[in-house]
Amino acid sequence: MKQPLRPKSERAKPFERREMTFAEKLFYPAIWEGLKVTTKHLVENIFGRKHTVTLEYPEVQRPYPERFRGQHRLMQRDDGSPRCVACMCCSTACPSNCITIVAGERPEETIEKFPMRFEIDLLKCIYCGMCVEACPCDAIRMDSGVHPKPTYNRQAAIIDKEGLLAAGAKTIATQGGTFGSRVAGHLKKHI
Amino acid sequence: MSTVTCTIDGVSVTVEKGTTILEAARTVGIEVPHFCYHPALSIAANCRMCLVHVEKARNPLPACHATVADGMVVDTASEKTKHLQEAVLEFILVNHPVDCPVCDQAGECRLQDYYRDYSARPSRLDVPKVGKPKAKPLGPNVILDAERCILCTRCVRFTEEISKDFQLQTIGRGNHTEIDTFPGTEFDSAYSLNTVDICPVGALTSRDFRFKKRVWLLSRHETVCAGCARGCASFVDHADNTVYRYVPRYNPYVNDHWMCDAGRLRFHELQDHRLRSVMNRDAKGDAEPSVGETLERIAEALRLTENGRLGILLSPSLSNEDIYALRRFGKEAMGARFYVGGRAPGDADEILVMADKNANRLGLETLVSKAALKSLDALAKDLGSGAIDVLLIAGEHELSDAVIEAIDKAAHVVALTNLDAPWLRAVDRVLPTPQTFEYDGTYVSATGRVQRFERGVQPGPSVKPAWELVCKLAKLYGYADLDFASVRSIFKEISLGEAAFRGMNWKALRPFGAQLAGVAETMSPTIHARAGKH
Numbered sequence: 001m002k003q004p005l006r007p008k009s010e011r012a013k014p015f016e017r018r019e020m021t022f023a024e025k026l027f028y029p030a031i032w033e034g035l036k037v038t039t040k041h042l043v044e045n046i047f048g049r050k051h052t053v054t055l056e057y058p059e060v061q062r063p064y065p066e067r068f069r070g071q072h073r074l075m076q077r078d079d080g081s082p083r084c085v086a087c088m089c090c091s092t093a094c095p096s097n098c099i100t101i102v103a104g105e106r107p108e109e110t111i112e113k114f115p116m117r118f119e120i121d122l123l124k125c126i127y128c129g130m131c132v133e134a135c136p137c138d139a140i141r142m143d144s145g146v147h148p149k150p151t152y153n154r155q156a157a158i159i160d161k162e163g164l165l166a167a168g169a170k171t172i173a174t175q176g177g178t179f180g181s182r183v184a185g186h187l188k189k190h191i
Numbered sequence: 192m193s194t195v196t197c198t199i200d201g202v203s204v205t206v207e208k209g210t211t212i213l214e215a216a217r218t219v220g221i222e223v224p225h226f227c228y229h230p231a232l233s234i235a236a237n238c239r240m241c242l243v244h245v246e247k248a249r250n251p252l253p254a255c256h257a258t259v260a261d262g263m264v265v266d267t268a269s270e271k272t273k274h275l276q277e278a279v280l281e282f283i284l285v286n287h288p289v290d291c292p293v294c295d296q297a298g299e300c301r302l303q304d305y306y307r308d309y310s311a312r313p314s315r316l317d318v319p320k321v322g323k324p325k326a327k328p329l330g331p332n333v334i335l336d337a338e339r340c341i342l343c344t345r346c347v348r349f350t351e352e353i354s355k356d357f358q359l360q361t362i363g364r365g366n367h368t369e370i371d372t373f374p375g376t377e378f379d380s381a382y383s384l385n386t387v388d389i390c391p392v393g394a395l396t397s398r399d400f401r402f403k404k405r406v407w408l409l410s411r412h413e414t415v416c417a418g419c420a421r422g423c424a425s426f427v428d429h430a431d432n433t434v435y436r437y438v439p440r441y442n443p444y445v446n447d448h449w450m451c452d453a454g455r456l457r458f459h460e461l462q463d464h465r466l467r468s469v470m471n472r473d474a475k476g477d478a479e480p481s482v483g484e485t486l487e488r489i490a491e492a493l494r495l496t497e498n499g500r501l502g503i504l505l506s507p508s509l510s511n512e513d514i515y516a517l518r519r520f521g522k523e524a525m526g527a528r529f530y531v532g533g534r535a536p537g538d539a540d541e542i543l544v545m546a547d548k549n550a551n552r553l554g555l556e557t558l559v560s561k562a563a564l565k566s567l568d569a570l571a572k573d574l575g576s577g578a579i580d581v582l583l584i585a586g587e588h589e590l591s592d593a594v595i596e597a598i599d600k601a602a603h604v605v606a607l608t609n610l611d612a613p614w615l616r617a618v619d620r621v622l623p624t625p626q627t628f629e630y631d632g633t634y635v636s637a638t639g640r641v642q643r644f645e646r647g648v649q650p651g652p653s654v655k656p657a658w659e660l661v662c663k664l665a666k667l668y669g670y671a672d673l674d675f676a677s678v679r680s681i682f683k684e685i686s687l688g689e690a691a692f693r694g695m696n697w698k699a700l701r702p703f704g705a706q707l708a709g710v711a712e713t714m715s716p717t718i719h720a721r722a723g724k725h
Contacts, residue, residue, distance in 0.1 A: 103402040
C-alpha cells in the first residue's frame, strides 16, 4: 500500500535501487579486487618505504602547519611588561570562559591599565583562537606550537600571567594598531 | 501654541513652534547623531555632529540648534549628509587617542558607536596627535583623560546649570583646549559623577568604577536609590552577582536625569556590611540555624504572648509590601503596637538630596497611619514599663545607646534586617533581609511618587524579604489569612484596599511610577531650574 504523501519539503528524494549485474552477484571478483589493494600496500610497505604514509610516531613527527594553535603566550613590551591592557576583549570573545583577567591601574605609565591577574584554564580552553583574533594589542598569541601538557591536578592546568609571559617574547607590532593602508603608502615615500 | 509642519527624510512631522530639528526628528524615530546636545542642558551646538542639509538653506544647519519652520525639508540620511557626518567625525578624531582597549567608556561610547555607524574608515592623519594629561584626578570621584575629550562642554554646562557650583571650565585655545577646574580648586561637587554619565566619550571616568568591569559584561535592572527620601530612579548595573555601579534613570517627576554621588556609591556599604546568615542566640553547635526553625521558635514565642504585648519597630526604609504584610500581621493577629525608627536624618541641598535618609517614610505613614506610629522614646518607655514582651524590629535602624539598652531588657527580640548594626547585640534572633537591589518592591518618595524596584543580584540562600518571612511566620503562628505568594499580589491588595494607592497597577508603575493620591504631583527640582524646557 502506498504511504500518504507528506509535504514536499519533508519528502525524501526517491532513490531507485539498481539491480546488481551478474559479475557483482558472484562477489568473488570484488573480494579479489580488495585483496589486490591490501597486498599492494603490504608489499610496498615492506620493500618500498618511500610510498609509506604513516610515521614512526613519536620518534618521527610531522611538522605543524603554520597556523597551528598551540598553548597561549602573552607578548611583552620592550621593558618586559605585558602588552596586554586588560581590555577583556579576549575573555569576552572566549566561548568557553577560560580566561580570567583582573585589571589594575598604574597611574605613572602612559598606558595606565594593566592586567593584575591573567589566567587561562587550559582544561576549559577549546583552542579556537577567538582570543587571538579579538586582541587589539597583539598581546595574546597561540603560536607557541606547544601542546598543553597533561597534569596531575586541575589547578596545575591553569597558567598564570607569569607563566604566559615567560613563554612570550617582544614583538615589533605597534601598540594600538598601525596606520591605515592609504597612509602607509604615503608615509613610505617619506621614509 | 501654534504648530509647524516640516518634512524630515520624507516623513511629515508636525511639532510645536520652536522645536529644534533634532527633537522633531526624534518624535518620528529619526535619530540625528550628536555629542554636545543633552535634553536637560542648554544648547551649545559646538560638536557639529548633528549637521543636516536643509533644502534652500545656504549652509548645513546644526539640528540641535536650528528650529523647524513651516515647509522645511530636512535630510538627515542622504549621501550628502553622510559626507558631512564623516567629515565632522574625522575632525573630532584628529586628536582623539583611540585608546578604546584601555578606556572605560568603550561599549557605551558615542564616539565609538558613531564611528562604526557613520565613518568606519582609517585615519589619514600623518602628524603626531596633540598630547594632553591622561588619568588626571579632577576631584575625589572623577578622573579626566584630556586626550579623549572632544570638548562638547556637557560637563561644564552641567556644573553651571544643574549643580550650579561652576566648578569646571575650558582652558586654553584651539587644539590645546582642555577641561579643568579653576586653579587651586577641585571638582568636589556632590553631583560630580553625573558628568561621567553625560560625557559622551571616556574623558571623564568614575574613580570608583574605573577598570572594575567592562560595561558590556554588566546586566542592568531598574531600581530606586534608597539613600534618601527623594528615591532617585536608577539602574543597578551588576555582573557575577555583584553590584558594580548605580546609574540614574530618567524620571521627570523625581530626579530628572541626575543622581547624587553619595546615593550612587551607597551600594558599597550595603554590599560590604550586609547580613548573610541567620542568627539565633540560643542555637546549639556551630551550624547556622535555618530560617524555618528560627521562624518556628519565633512563632512559639508569639503564641505565648498575649494580645497587645507585641511591639513592632518599623523602619521607613522598608518597602510598601514589607510594611503592609507586617501591619496586617501585627494588627490583625497580634494587636501589636507600632513604633517607627529608621536611619538618622542627614544633610540636604536644594537639588536632590533630602534630609530624611529613609526611602519610604511617606509609604509607611500612609500604610500605617501616622497616629498609630509611636516614637523611639515611647518604645524605650514601653519596654521599661514591661508593656511589651516580644519586640520585632524590621528594616534598617540607627538606634541610640539608651534605646539599645531598653531593647536589651525585652524578653524576646527578633530582627528582620539587612545591615550589620550595633543594636544587633541586643537582639535574640536575626533573620537577614535583602537590599533594595536584591528584591522586588515599591517605595513612595517624599514627593509622593510610587516607584517600583526590581531584583538585580541574588541574595544568599537564607536571605528572604521581610514580607515573605512575615507570611511564613503568620502561617506557623496559626494565622492563615496572611498568605501572599508574591510582591505583586501584595501590591494588588494594597491598590485595592488603600485609598491612597487606589487604581495603581504593578505593570503601569513603569517607567515613571504613579502619584500617591492626596499628594500634589511635582516635577524634579532640576526641571524647575531650567525654565522654558520640557
